[in-house]
Amino acid sequence: MIKSAINSEAALQKDRQYLWHNITPYNEAAPPMIAESGQGAWITDIHGKRYMDGMSGLWCVNVGYGRKELAEAAYEQMMQLPYFPLTQSHMPAIRLAEKLNEWLGDEYVIFFSNSGSEANEAAFKMVRQYHQQTGQHYRHKFISRYRGYHGSSLGALSATGQAQRKYKYEPLTSGFLHVAPPDSYRRPAGQSVEEFNLQCAQVIEDTIIWEGAETVGAVIMEPVITGGGIIVPEPIYLERVQEICKRHGVLLIIDEVICGFGRSGQKFGHHNFGIKPDIVTMAKGLTSGYLPLSATAVRKDIYEAFKDPEDEYSHFRHVNTFGGNPAACALALRNLQIIEEEQLIDRARVLGQRLRDALQTLVDHPLVGDIRSFGLLAGVELVADKATKQPASLDIVKSIIAGCKQHGLIIGKNGDTVAGFNNVLTFAPPLVCTDEDMEFLITTFLKVMGEH
Numbered sequence: 001m002i003k004s005a006i007n008s009e010a011a012l013q014k015d016r017q018y019l020w021h022n023i024t025p026y027n028e029a030a031p032p033m034i035a036e037s038g039q040g041a042w043i044t045d046i047h048g049k050r051y052m053d054g055m056s057g058l059w060c061v062n063v064g065y066g067r068k069e070l071a072e073a074a075y076e077q078m079m080q081l082p083y084f085p086l087t088q089s090h091m092p093a094i095r096l097a098e099k100l101n102e103w104l105g106d107e108y109v110i111f112f113s114n115s116g117s118e119a120n121e122a123a124f125k126m127v128r129q130y131h132q133q134t135g136q137h138y139r140h141k142f143i144s145r146y147r148g149y150h151g152s153s154l155g156a157l158s159a160t161g162q163a164q165r166k167y168k169y170e171p172l173t174s175g176f177l178h179v180a181p182p183d184s185y186r187r188p189a190g191q192s193v194e195e196f197n198l199q200c201a202q203v204i205e206d207t208i209i210w211e212g213a214e215t216v217g218a219v220i221m222e223p224v225i226t227g228g229g230i231i232v233p234e235p236i237y238l239e240r241v242q243e244i245c246k247r248h249g250v251l252l253i254i255d256e257v258i259c260g261f262g263r264s265g266q267k268f269g270h271h272n273f274g275i276k277p278d279i280v281t282m283a284k285g286l287t288s289g290y291l292p293l294s295a296t297a298v299r300k301d302i303y304e305a306f307k308d309p310e311d312e313y314s315h316f317r318h319v320n321t322f323g324g325n326p327a328a329c330a331l332a333l334r335n336l337q338i339i340e341e342e343q344l345i346d347r348a349r350v351l352g353q354r355l356r357d358a359l360q361t362l363v364d365h366p367l368v369g370d371i372r373s374f375g376l377l378a379g380v381e382l383v384a385d386k387a388t389k390q391p392a393s394l395d396i397v398k399s400i401i402a403g404c405k406q407h408g409l410i411i412g413k414n415g416d417t418v419a420g421f422n423n424v425l426t427f428a429p430p431l432v433c434t435d436e437d438m439e440f441l442i443t444t445f446l447k448v449m450g451e452h
C-alpha cells in the first residue's frame, strides 16, 4: 500500500515533467487520472480505484476494454506482416474495405488514414480534386455548422465550428463557411421544431446561393452534433440538406467519427435518417480505440473521376505512411465481427432507451434545461435559469463532473467556452455495458444531480 502510494506520486511527478496533455488546462490541484487497466466498461487507475467509463474514452471504446480477441488479431497480423504501404495493397485492408462496404450498404471505395482529422482532410482534398477533374474549377468551398467538430489539423479545424478550439490558431484555412445548427432547444419562440429544422436547412441553401453555387464543393456535417453538445436534428433536416446539395451539385460529407459503429443504434448514424452521403468519414469506433485507424469512404462514381487515362495527374495525390496499417485493419475487422456477433447495435438501442428514460426523470430539476439523446449518446444541457435558458456556470458543470468522478463514474462535458456555452453533460458508455453497469451510471448520476 505504502509502496504503491510512493510509485503513484513518482508517476504523477514524471507525468508533470514530461507529458503534455490534450486540451486540458494545467492544474496542480487536480492531477490527471493515470489509468492502468481496463475491463468491460471499467478502468482502474494506478491507485487501484475503479471508474465506470461513461464516455468510452473519447467516445471510442465501443466494444469495451480488455478484449483479448482484438489483441490477438493485431498480434497475429503483426507476426505475419506488420507493415506494408497502401501505395500497393495487403489482405487486411482489402478485407476491411469490403466489410465497410457491406456495413455502409452502398458502393463506396475506401481510403485509409489514422485519425478522424486525417479522414476529413482526405475528404476535403478529394472534393476539390473531384470538382477540378469534372470541369468545375471554382468549387473549392466547404460549409459546416457552428458547434460541429471535425478535427484538430488545420483544414479539419477550419471546418470545426467551435471558437474555443480555433481562436488561438487563426487565421485558419480559407474557404470554410459556417451556418447555425438545428439546436431545437434554442429555437425562436412560437416556431415548431419542424419549421425550425427546415429553416436551418434553408440557411444552407441560401449560403450556397449567395456564395455562388459554382464555388461550393461540399457540405460536411455529423448526423448528430456530438462534441458540440448532442444536437439531434429532425429527420426532415438531413433529408432537406441532401436535396439541397443535389440540387446545387454540392457533395455531402457525413462525419461518422463518433456516430458510426453502432453508437447511434444503427451501423452508421446516417442510417437513422435514410440519406446516402457522397463521402463518409469514420475513425474511433472503427477499432474501438485499440489502434489508430480511420477511413474515408467515397461513392464509387466519384472515385471514377480519379481514373482518367488521358491525364497522368488524375489520381489522388495524397499519401499516408501509416494509414491502413495491416495490424490496425485486422483488428478493425475483428472489432466489427464482435459488434455483429454480440449484437451490440441492438444492445446500444436497449441501453440508450434505459438511459433516456432515466435522464427524463430529471426534467423538473432546476438546473436541467434540455435532455437529448441519440442511440447510446445522451446530453443534459444545464441552465442557470429555465425561462431564459441562460447556460449554467462552468463551476456547476465541473462540480457535477467531479461529484460523479468521486463516486467512480466518468462523464463528459461539451460545448464552447468562448461562445459562452460549456454546459452540456455528455454520456457515451461502451456498447457492452451490463445492465448493472447502466444502473450504476444512472443511480450515480441521479444521486450527484440530487446534491446540486
Ligand code: PMP
Residues within 6 Å of the ligand: 058, 114, 115, 116, 117, 118, 120, 149, 150, 151, 152, 222, 226, 227, 255, 256, 257, 258, 283, 284
Ligand atoms: N470528427 C468528429 C465528429 C470527432 O468527434 C473527432 C474527434 N473527437 C474528429 C473528427 C477528429 O478525430 P481525431 O481526434 O481522431 O483526429
